[in-house]
Amino acid sequence: MRAVIIEPELADAERLETMLYACDPSVAVLARLSGVEDAVHWFRSHPAPDCLFLDVxxxxxxxxxxxxxxxxxxxxxxxxxxxxxxxxxxxxxxxDYLLKPFTIDQLGAAIRKLHLLRGNTPDYSALRNLVSFPKPRYKQRFLGKVGQKLFFIDATNINCFMAENKIVYLFSADGFRYVVEHTLEQLENLLDPECFFRINRSVIVNINAIEQVKPYLNSRLKLKMRFSGVDENDLVISRERVPVFKQWADA
Known part of the structure; x- marks a missing residue:
């Protein structure tokens, strides 16, 4: 089965491809694409694949x-x-419609539906019954470390996460900084995307902690937080993330 992955985050695309091969060794991933323009160009210059795995x-x-x-x-x-x-x-x-972070079992079930329906004219009323709409379950609290002490921090009390020298820090709304045992890539799957957004390679912010968004150099944006403990120069939205941020913030 020839597949194309359309996914803006490289880590998610790599994870999905690995899971696909584990679920079905017959899958051949023809391309990994990240955006609309890339996808349109690819489809206009290649034969159609058997299926698409894509983020919205x-x-x-x-x-x-x-x-x-x-x-x-x-x-x-x-x-x-x-x-x-x-x-x-x-x-x-x-x-099928899989909510991140989905399991390999959920992906395997979706591929079985695909094999079942391939070669038949789809009945959308039947497809509607086949599609599952799992309720997302996001992490509600985190374990933070200060020295040898451990603390529970509620997700609603988090202003941002920041990676620095391979260490990820959690900055809470009450002014404390903690070390957490998660990478930013893991946190993107654990956090509620309605509230949290990765603005660049190093920082994930909580929308409820943003006080102001200001224009910045080279078509970027800079955030002013109510409190973060992070230098404002680290709170710059990378240029390629600006359009996605605007859509997210205005949802």
Whole structure:
């Protein structure tokens, strides 16, 4: 089975590809694409694959923008943090809608549905019954370390996370800094995407802690937090993340 992955985050794309091979060794990933423009260019210059695995929110728009520019009857399995696009996904030939962080068992079940339906004319009423809409479960509290002491920090009391010299710090709303045993990539899957956003390679922020968004050099944005303990120069939204941030903040 020939597959294409459309996923803006490299770590998520690599994880998905590894899980696909574990679920079904017959899968051949033809391409990993990150955005609308990349995907449209690829589809216009290559034969159609057997299936697509795609996130809704891409680096330069949404997956729906791809199919405004190309005609497609390729089966789709959506993999995303955003549950609110589930019904919209039926505008595509959607086989399943997996909320991150999904398990290998959930992915395997989606692939079995795909094998079951391949070669048949899809009945959208039947597909609607096949698609699962799991309720997302995000981490509600974190274990933070200061010296040899451990503390519980509620997710609602977190202003931001910052990676520095391979250590990830949690900055709480009450002015403390803790070390946490998670990478930023792991945190992206553990945190509620309605509240938390990765603004650059080093920082994830809580929308409830943002006081102001200011224009910055080279079409970037800089955040002013109510309190973070982080230098404002570290709270700069990278240029490629600015369009996604604006969509997220205005959701």
């Amino acid at each position: 929110q891409l680096s330069d728009g949404t997956c729906f923008d791809i199919f405004k520019q190309i005609q497609s009857n390729i089966p789709v399995i959506v993999t995303t943090h955003r549950q609110e696009f589930a019904l919209d996904s039926f505008r595509l030939l959607c086989i």
